[in-house]
Amino acid sequence: MQHIQTVLAKSGAYSRRETGRMIEQKRVTVNGIPCTHSTEVLPEDVILIDGKPVPEPAERVYLAFHKPAGITCTAQKAVEGNLVDYLNWETRIFAVGRLDKASTGLLILTNDGSIVNPLMKEEAAKEKEYIVQTKRPVSDSMIEKMCEGGLLIKGKEASPAFAEKTGEFTFRIILKQGLNRQIRRMCSAFGNHVISLKRTRISHIHLDPLEPGEWRHLTTEEIQLLKEGIKGKS
Template sequence: MRIQKYISLTGYCSRRMTDKLIKEKRLTINGAAAVHNSEIYEGDEVLIDGCPIPEKGMPVYLALNKPPGITCTAQPDVLGNIIDFVSYPERVFPVGRLDKTSEGLILLTNDGDIVNKMMRSEHNHSKEYIVTVDKPVTENFLSRMAAGVEILGTVTKPCETSLISEYVFRIVLTQGLNRQIRRMSKELGYRVVRLRRVRIMNIKLGELQSGQYRHLKSDELEKLKELLG
């Protein structure tokens, strides 16, 4: 199998992170530096930084209420990275991203397979956000956000929007462009003051306090895997 899939199945890191390890020449196969899409065969010795890949432990699935200021990266040299912040006793990594200035629900796991399934945009997984802006929300603004806004050289997919209060609205997206909600709002003349993710597919933030994490419940995990196919 390809090196990216092999590493992700060990639970060490995601395929995207594996590509980074390859570029940094930290990954070797039988003593030779791995390259993009290297093939792994039975009996091959795969090392990271000259060491064997740690054996995969029990699967871990966490829901974290990320506070603002934490960066969603596993890179240890990034100050305020999410791994150091969570300080979980086993190696986990974040599923996707949430802007440094944003807050709310993000999942962390050591299950590379589930990460890869969730990262595939073609599955159109829904994510719900509560957004506070700098001026009153109008019906025109909500309808234009829902219809799609031109950003980053494309038009965003249609989405769901609804009014919560004068300056606050709810939006449900099925795509994850870079700083999408902030860019959409800016294009329509609004500035996002606070952005909080409250749901990823069937996983809800609920009453989880800022900076705290919890393990996914068995029924949540079962439903999540069902939705992922």
């Protein structure tokens, strides 16, 4: 037997988060009965979403994408400037992790809904590298505190990071933490303001040479390393 959310996510049409919402809305039935989050199913069970069969699994796609500014990391088409409309991919595609609307740089994208949430949990422990431009000069004390850790971000302590000045108004930072708008809030704590923020790397996957709006397929080795991270966590 398999958990209902696992079965739905394997179709590639829905992420686990999305299937959770559909289950709560009673849109998913098993043998004619609305299911719950704890429902388990057998291969012979009839699963319907809004009265229609679950889509057949699509060919798996794993992409590196250079997100331009102004695009929102969501698959919800009701949101203006959403990722799905921008990419116009033939199947549903999901971002692993997020960049806020104003930020640019590397996103990992996939239509493999069964691994989106595990990858997001694994991504939180991976190195993520950024280059940042600020409105005011970058102070030595700000860089030192970022390296030391301990700044409060929405009630949570920022972990130690690697940070270095690359110019009067620019710095490079490598995080293993993923607090909401973390870099922007750390800069604000020192009376500074982020003008531009670009993610250049997630673990072994690099942004270069992609230009804003461009994407490429991940290599077999890159995909294997991503999946090995999930297996290691489990």
